[in-house]
Amino acid sequence: MKLQPSLYYSHTLINQTVVTGDYVIDATAGNGNDTSYLSSIVGSKGRVYSFDIQSAAINNTKKLLSERKQLDNVTLYNCGHENIGKLIKEKITCAIFNLGYLPGQDTNKNIITHSDTTLRAIKACLKLLKKNGLVIIVLYYGHPGGQQEKNDVINFASKLNQKFFTVLKYQFINQINEPPILIAIQKKKDEFI
Template sequence: MLENALQYSHTLLKEVVHADDIVIDATMGNGHDTKFLAELVGLNGTVYSFDIQKLALMNTTELLNQNNLTDRVKLIQDSHANIDHYVTETITGAIFNLGYLPGGDKTEITHASSTLTAIESCLELLKSNGRVILVCYYGHPGGKDELAQVQQFTSNLDQHQYQVLEYQFTNQIHHPPILIAIEKR
């Protein structure tokens, strides 16, 4: 069975993220990707997890506490555009879920300007064979514009430095998410 965008994002990260790695969840949301990454990096790895909304930090903190994973995660209430203020180490991977916080305020959305800045920061920190994964939810006001700008940016990355994959279901209604995976050569 073909995996949906979220499932495939985890498959792609599992292939490259290992114990002791440093990774980024650029849009922590309710903490599911943060938890997933924390399990992958093990006791000595680090997950930097970003969100601007206090609700996201509260939900993620609760999920991490329930799973005894708080010791390997740094929760940061700030825009992902400011990744470079917090992360200086080489990273193995990063994940973005673009759109809005499920169960939160649907008017609080990610925007192309901050997202592109964050992607650039992640690519600068990314080690060879590392991956930046973008799961693009675009069925909300502003979502199609952000998706278009992200697609334009990623399609223009130098093919000698990066491989870019776009994964989507083309026969589904209701704007199924599109996954974009960037792998550094």
């Protein structure tokens, strides 16, 4: 058995949760890899809602989806993920967050995700989530502001009521340079406090 880095483990969890026809959210479109991955799973009867505050990220995602002929089942939102609760009304099976900054050599690494908007987005996704659905959060925190967001997200997730949610924390503990941490929140009941 080979242990998977957080990014690939997130795809393993998605594979165990998402099926054709599902509605899902990529809360941080980035370069479009998770949006494309989700699009391939939900198929023509499903829908991916993909958010990013940076137009460069939306453009990168749109280009990738166009190359892969996946634009038909994706809605792109060039706005922050804190707007999920206002814009999405359907029940979802999964949401994924890759927190930090837009990867790439030519990107502005000063534009980062922040605790206040991220927590609003996570809470909105938990409300939209179907029973047994997942919210997956990959924490990249080796940048200014990243430690605070990491601590706030872990603190929030650790206090979720175990009657309504199961929370997993997946990380390598012997790696240098702040390796990503994956948090997976599974909803156990349709209604929660």
